[in-house]
Amino acid sequence: MMSRLLLHAAQNKKLERLVSGQPMTRGLVDRFVAGVTLDDAITVAQRMGREGLDVSLDLLGEQVEDLADATAATDQYIDTVQAIARHSPGATVSVKLSQLGILADRQVCAKNLNQLLEAAAAVDVDVELDMEHSSAGRPTLEAFHDVLPRYPDTRMAIQAALRTTPEDLAAFVDIKPRLRLVKGAYDEPLSRALRDRKEVTAQYRYLAGRILAHCPVPAFGTHDDECIEHVRRAAEACGVGKEDFEFQMLYGVRRDLQRQLVRDGYRVRVYVPFGSQWYPYLMRRMAERPANLLFFLRSVVGG
Numbered sequence: 001m002m003s004r005l006l007l008h009a010a011q012n013k014k015l016e017r018l019v020s021g022q023p024m025t026r027g028l029v030d031r032f033v034a035g036v037t038l039d040d041a042i043t044v045a046q047r048m049g050r051e052g053l054d055v056s057l058d059l060l061g062e063q064v065e066d067l068a069d070a071t072a073a074t075d076q077y078i079d080t081v082q083a084i085a086r087h088s089p090g091a092t093v094s095v096k097l098s099q100l101g102i103l104a105d106r107q108v109c110a111k112n113l114n115q116l117l118e119a120a121a122a123v124d125v126d127v128e129l130d131m132e133h134s135s136a137g138r139p140t141l142e143a144f145h146d147v148l149p150r151y152p153d154t155r156m157a158i159q160a161a162l163r164t165t166p167e168d169l170a171a172f173v174d175i176k177p178r179l180r181l182v183k184g185a186y187d188e189p190l191s192r193a194l195r196d197r198k199e200v201t202a203q204y205r206y207l208a209g210r211i212l213a214h215c216p217v218p219a220f221g222t223h224d225d226e227c228i229e230h231v232r233r234a235a236e237a238c239g240v241g242k243e244d245f246e247f248q249m250l251y252g253v254r255r256d257l258q259r260q261l262v263r264d265g266y267r268v269r270v271y272v273p274f275g276s277q278w279y280p281y282l283m284r285r286m287a288e289r290p291a292n293l294l295f296f297l298r299s300v301v302g303g
């Protein structure tokens with residue numbers, strides 16, 4: 001119930017203006033967001049690199065309505081891939097297509113995405129597409145299909161909670177794209193998505209096996225011990241080596257586990273968000289673990 005309320009609040013623009021108007025406190029920055037600037041993100045990426053962790057940088061922002069904002073986000077992403085190439089090779093970027101304009105104008109979004117992919121390929125940086133609310137899901141899937149022939153190393157997230165995902169994955173088996181499997185962070189109607197945690201975990205485990213068997217360098221975005229253990233065992237059973245897949249986790253979540261997996265010889269990539277538009281991202285993190293709400297309120301009210 002609390003989780004659904006928080007997910008609802010994540011989409012509330014009035015609340016966003018109210019909460020975002022508060023100064024972004026240091027505590028909040030340190031826990032879930034690398035900071036406001038690209039320099040902040042690169043500093044975190046380099047620090048993680050020294051600890052054996054890879055990163056994916058996410059410029060916060062989503063659901064742009066004004067296409068000028070989509071162009072500005074594309075330009076910032078291009079700056080980001082160029083900074084990665086100079087200062088943090090091996091890092092990727094994670095992009096939400098709603099930020100590149102997919103809900104406003106699909107053609108403009110396609111142009112922005114191609115521009116970013118071209119710039120990223122020129123400096124040998126990989127791009128990952130986040131999967132958003134199902135209103136952007138189908139267009140994101142189609143955009144991914146369109147770019148794969150030219151940019152086959154692009155990776156897209158798929159959500160275990162969505163009822164259509166097994167079918168989407170079956171359609172991908174011949175193409176063998178790079179995928180990131182996550183549980184799904186958005187408030188979806190029951191007709192579209194599973195809500196029961198046990199059912200979502202069971203679906204995650206099933207899809208993890210399929211992805212390991214059919215897709216190259218898969219990524220498993222989860223902090224759930226049960227899912228992680230399942231992936232470890234399934235990879236071993238189908239002969240996928242520790243270097244041939246990666247675990248991905250969010251900046252600020254289960255930091256000890258991130259480092260333990262590295263010590264165990266696994267590849268771990270940390271998803272590192274940066275920028276000033278942190279509100280919807282943080283609300284989704286609150287929804288995943290309502291105990292975070294207390295921490296959040298303390299940082300907003302207490303400064």
Ligand SMILES: Cc1cc2nc3c(=O)[nH]c(=O)nc-3n(C[C@H](O)[C@H](O)[C@H](O)COP(=O)(O)OP(=O)(O)OC[C@H]3O[C@@H](n4cnc5c(N)ncnc54)[C@H](O)[C@@H]3O)c2cc1C
Nearest residue numbers: 130131157182183184185221222223224248249250271285
């Ligand atoms: C790298 C990465 C990329 C992602 N990309 C997407 C995407 O593109 N689209 C999308 O819909 N979702 C995305 N997600 C979010 C994902 O869908 C889940 O909402 C999120 O990962 C929580 O699910 P879980 O598998 O960690 O399991 P859970 O059962 O939710 O969590 C397992 C344990 O992890 C810890 N934990 C989990 N979340 C938090 C948190 N916020 N704060 C503190 N502790 C926490 C708790 O200890 C919890 O018991 C991504 C997640 C990761 C890690």
